[in-house]
Amino acid sequence: MGRLPAMLARGTLRGTGGRAPVRGFGGSPRSRSAMPSWVIDRYGRNEVLRFTREMAFPAIQFPNEVVVQVHAASLNPIDLSMRSGYGATALNMKRDPLKIKSTETEFPLTLGRDVSGVVMECGLSVSYFKPGDEVSFKPKCLSHTEAASLPYVGLTAWSAINKVGGLNQSNCSGKRVLILGASGGVGTFAVQLVKAWGAHVTAVCSHDASALMKKLGADDVIDYKSGNLEEQLKPLPLFDFILDNVGGSTEKWALNLLKKWSGATYVTLVTPFLINMDKLGVADGMLQTGVTIGSKTVKHLLKGVHYRWAFFMPSGPSLDEIAELVDSGKIQPVIDQVFPFSEVPKAFLKLEEGHARGKTVINVVDKK
Numbered sequence: 001m002g003r004l005p006a007m008l009a010r011g012t013l014r015g016t017g018g019r020a021p022v023r024g025f026g027g028s029p030r031s032r033s034a035m036p037s038w039v040i041d042r043y044g045r046n047e048v049l050r051f052t053r054e055m056a057f058p059a060i061q062f063p064n065e066v067v068v069q070v071h072a073a074s075l076n077p078i079d080l081s082m083r084s085g086y087g088a089t090a091l092n093m094k095r096d097p098l099k100i101k102s103t104e105t106e107f108p109l110t111l112g113r114d115v116s117g118v119v120m121e122c123g124l125s126v127s128y129f130k131p132g133d134e135v136s137f138k139p140k141c142l143s144h145t146e147a148a149s150l151p152y153v154g155l156t157a158w159s160a161i162n163k164v165g166g167l168n169q170s171n172c173s174g175k176r177v178l179i180l181g182a183s184g185g186v187g188t189f190a191v192q193l194v195k196a197w198g199a200h201v202t203a204v205c206s207h208d209a210s211a212l213m214k215k216l217g218a219d220d221v222i223d224y225k226s227g228n229l230e231e232q233l234k235p236l237p238l239f240d241f242i243l244d245n246v247g248g249s250t251e252k253w254a255l256n257l258l259k260k261w262s263g264a265t266y267v268t269l270v271t272p273f274l275i276n277m278d279k280l281g282v283a284d285g286m287l288q289t290g291v292t293i294g295s296k297t298v299k300h301l302l303k304g305v306h307y308r309w310a311f312f313m314p315s316g317p318s319l320d321e322i323a324e325l326v327d328s329g330k331i332q333p334v335i336d337q338v339f340p341f342s343e344v345p346k347a348f349l350k351l352e353e354g355h356a357r358g359k360t361v362i363n364v365v366d367k368k
């Protein structure tokens with residue numbers, strides 16, 4: 001897959017270097033020089049977001065890249081982190097490993113990663129996509145607004161549950177799965193995924209999200225605000241799999257809720273990876289991260305359970321599997337609120353307030 005589009009720009013990608021030959025269709029960006037975007041010129045709180053019509057239109061620089069016109073985009077906690085500079089060391093390295101040298105700056109920086117749109121141009125070696133395709137590939141039954149709510153949380157849940165946790169359609173039936181932080185973007189997707197694969201799902205959320213959890217298929221719903229959560233979960237039968245979207249103190253007791261010596265696994269999405277890189281630099285940060293995960297894994301293995309960290313993993317084939325689950329009605333997008341492109345700062349504030357019930361989405365192309 002080619003370079004992914006920057007989310008909060010009405011056109012697409014960053015970068016204006018030399019162009020490679022492309023295949024395009026009507027409305028090609030060749031004829032344009034600038035596009036409206038939300039950018040930041042420094043890290044900070046919401047006031048650093050700046051609207052501009054002057055961001056250079058993206059150009060395909062390598063033959064395996066595509067340019068996508070973004071129709072809708074969704075926000076994730078990582079976008080708040082990026083705005084504030086948290087994780088900048090790792091994110092800059094990932095964004096452009098060759099270009100971010102010590103003398104260069106990432107600013108003005110267009111935030112975002114999660115989109116639905118239409119392919120405008122393809123580099124010459126791109127064969128999987130063609131101009132005009134709704135990517136990537138968009139579930140046919142969804143609008144761009146709905147589709148934009150799925151890729152990042154869907155692939156993160158897929159990474160945690162399938163790639164790291166080892167659960168899949170053929171081995172999940174009847175397994176007892178506990179999801180901590182079930183009402184947010186990742187949680188609402190995860191509940192539906194393991195339910196579609198036949199698991200018994202216990203969802204932990206605030207009381208006001210209980211009805212949503214039941215609607216998404218959760219068998220048991222526990223309100224973490226109605227008393228000590230550990231004490232509420234202890235009387236329940238032990239679990240085969242725990243997905244932790246909350247982190248912090250949960251890690252101290254949650255692994256005691258797993259079946260011992262049966263391959264049961266705890267996977268957390270809340271890790272110190274980015275903060276280690278910020279504090280210690282790339283090499284020492286990675287070393288510290290390796291030591292921490294290694295020692296925790298061994299400690300829990302000796303107690304008969306598996307302890308794992310998971311991260312968002314981009315994957316075209318997994319997106320295609322997700323699209324099939326959506327088209328077959330087994331997974332539905334859960335959208336908390338939709339904002340117009342002119343109100344991107346309000347969308348960031350909404351996400352920052354917490355208490356998400358699914359996703360915050362931005363309509364980039366106005367629906368007339």
Ligand SMILES: NC(=O)c1ccc[n+]([C@@H]2O[C@H](COP(=O)([O-])OP(=O)(O)OC[C@H]3O[C@@H](n4cnc5c(N)ncnc54)[C@H](OP(=O)(O)O)[C@@H]3O)[C@@H](O)[C@H]2O)c1
Nearest residue numbers: 077156181183184185186187206224245269311312355356
């Ligand atoms: N490692 C990675 O690559 C990766 C990728 C994606 C996400 N993440 C992380 O995974 C976490 C979840 O992401 P998200 O996109 O789902 O975030 P989100 O949409 O903001 O949802 C977070 C949810 O957690 C709930 N919550 C907060 N405290 C809780 C608690 N003690 N017990 C149960 N629920 C609680 C919140 O609801 P209430 O407060 O109203 O109860 C909210 O619904 C975030 O920390 C994010 O940074 C990591």
